[in-house]
Amino acid sequence: MSNTDWNQSTVAELEDFLKNKIVLPGTEKYPASREGWAATHNQPAIICLCETTADVRAALALASKKNLRLSVRGGGHDWQGRSFAHNGLVIDLRNLNTIEIDAEARVATTGGGVIAQDLIAAADPYDLIAVVGTGGAVGVAGFAFGGGYGLTTPSNGLGADNIIGAEVVLADGRVVTASETENPDLLWGLCGGGGSFGVVTSLRIRLHPAKPLLSGFFAFPLSETETVLQGYNKLMQSAPDELNVLVSAMSAPDGSNVIAIVPNWYGDPEEGRRVIDSIRKLGNPVMDQVSEIRMKELVESFAPFIFNGHGSYIRTRWIADFTPEVIAAIASAAAHKTSALSTIISAHLHGAPTRVPLADTPFGLREPHYIFEAVAEWLPEDDANSDMHKKWADDLIEQVAPYALPGGYLNMLGNEDKEQLANAHGSNLPRLQSVRKKFDPNGVFSREQVPLAR
Ligand SMILES: Cc1cc2nc3c(=O)[nH]c(=O)nc-3n(C[C@H](O)[C@H](O)[C@H](O)COP(=O)(O)OP(=O)(O)OC[C@H]3O[C@@H](n4cnc5c(N)ncnc54)[C@H](O)[C@@H]3O)c2cc1C
Structure with missing residues (x-):
């Protein structure tokens, strides 16, 4: 044929x-x-x-x-x-999972189904890394199309900022290239506009040098949540590009609820140790670990906290500042989790991605901010209590909503979050809509078209 x-x-x-x-x-x-x-x-x-x-x-x-x-x-x-x-x-x-590394150009060409851990493993022998997040099995394309908050984003930009080309199969079967010279508007759309144009069979992704990487994990007792988060918030106001910090209100293996601060430093290790030490001093950690590692190991270090097949429900907000009210809401929700698996996750966006002009990509917020997620998660055998777990996430989001910015992180917004979805691209929405109309006039790839079981 x-x-x-x-x-x-x-x-x-x-x-x-x-x-x-x-x-x-x-x-x-x-x-x-x-x-x-x-x-x-x-x-x-x-x-x-x-x-x-x-x-x-x-x-x-x-x-x-x-x-x-x-x-x-x-x-x-x-x-x-x-x-x-x-x-x-x-x-x-x-099965579209090939990866080619052009070490000299610092570019990876990947199949449309490549996952983060495979790309990191392929780039590692060349002393290169890609912008990826905590989920090793997360798709490189899906991550980047929605934005992509990665572990080195403050230095290297969002996942979306690192897409430099693609092969796309459009709804009518045409195969087109998206690059700076061919269909540049399609390339623009892919860099944070969601996977709503066609099937991306191949991507060209910018890689970065594998500078030294320090990774820390500090778990503070819940009684210290407010002091720790106040100190963390202060630190983030002038955080350098080398520093990325994840916050997670989670349950420790012994069942106790803790507030975990998880910094990673991408650059001069001596300076990194000093900064990470100041994070340690935000409270009295009950777990304290700092090590110099490769990106491959950093991604692997999150795997023990990630499970497939659980019930889940996620609400998200963009937050400019951890005000006392936001911190109090986090402390209260962390103390009243309905499932040991549920977490409150946050990371601060600063540095390189905030220096990208807003109109350069469809991503809707280039000001420094927190990505904030209430993640309700439960075992399949606990499905009967799903409404209770969902309510925990809804209540927390309701409490922080008055202090939140419009919109939210596309990849984490649910189809029901219509108002936030409408604001997720900010002033880029009209251009995004016209690019979608040009490449997918019948909306075949729009997320509203994907039927979900109710
Ligand atoms: C455990 C876990 C950890 C995570 N960590 C982070 C993180 O650190 N930072 C962050 O920003 N996000 C993170 N996320 C969110 C993640 O980036 C999004 O859920 C992302 O959309 C997942 O992409 P996927 O390909 O794995 O998912 P899929 O469910 O396979 O795809 C999601 C959507 O992406 C689109 N898509 C994917 N591939 C293609 C393609 N080749 N062509 C066209 N469209 C495509 C489709 O619209 C599809 O419906 C995490 C999620 C989980 C569950």
Whole structure:
């Protein structure tokens, strides 16, 4: 079959072409093929395990002929399971997983389904790193398309700021390049506009030198939450580019609730030790660990805290400042978690990404701010209490809402957060809408189109 006639071919021809790559409900492969990070009730009608751009084009034509809504699955970490369209067709990109490193140009060319830990492992021998977050199994594309708050973002920008090119299959089957010279408006849209233009089969990503990396983990008792967060907030007001700090109100392995401050320093280790020591002194840590590591190990260090298949519900806000009211809300919610697995997570955006002009990408907030998440998580056997866990997250978000900025982090907003979604791109929204209309006129890839089980 030639490269151009998928739209003319019949369902039978398309199914025949994709035959060993189609997974249907009731088959042995199906349960594992619809597993991602979140437990989801979504039951796709067809999952296409695509291996090539031609497979993706055939899968798109099949969805169109069968009149199925579709979703695109990269790393499978969307918390609402939006990459698994209920009763729809899933374009699964996990087998588009090649990685080429051009060490001289400091560029990685990756398949559309590559995950963070594989990219970091591939770049490591060249003493290079990519901007990735805490989830090693998170898709590089999905992370960056929504923005991408990474572990070296204060130095190296958001994930979105590091996309320099892509191959995209549009809804009508056309394969286009997005680069500074070819379809630059499509490239602009991909850098934080969500995966709402087409199926990205390949990405070109800027890499950065693997400078020394210091990683710390301090767990403070909950009784110290307010002092620790006040000190942390003060530190963040003038945080240098080398410093990235995650905050997590979480349960320690012994079951006690703690406030964890997790700094990583990317640069001169001597200076890093001094700064990290000042973080240690924010309180009296009950767990205290600092080590010099590779990015590969830093990403791996988060794995013991990440579980697939749990119930989850996430609410998010952008917050300019940890005011006393915000800190009091965090302290109270941390003390009254309804599930040991639930967490309150935050990180501060400063440095390089705040120096990018707002109009340069669709990402909606370039002022320094906190990304703030109330993450309700529970075991599948605790599903009967899901409303209680969700209410815990809702209550916390309601308390911080008066101190929050409009919009929010696209990747963590739920489909129900309509007002925040409308503000997530700030003044970039009109341009983003026109680029979406140009490349996906029927909204095939818009997140509102992805059917979810209720
Ligand atoms: C445990 C965990 C840790 C996380 N850590 C961070 C973090 O540190 N920083 C941060 O910013 N975010 C983080 N996230 C959020 C994460 O970046 C988003 O959930 C992201 O969308 C996941 O991408 P994915 O490919 O894994 O997910 P998927 O569910 O596979 O995809 C999500 C959506 O991305 C789009 N998409 C993905 N790949 C493609 C493609 N090739 N072409 C077109 N569209 C595509 C599709 O619209 C798809 O519905 C984390 C999430 C989890 C669950």
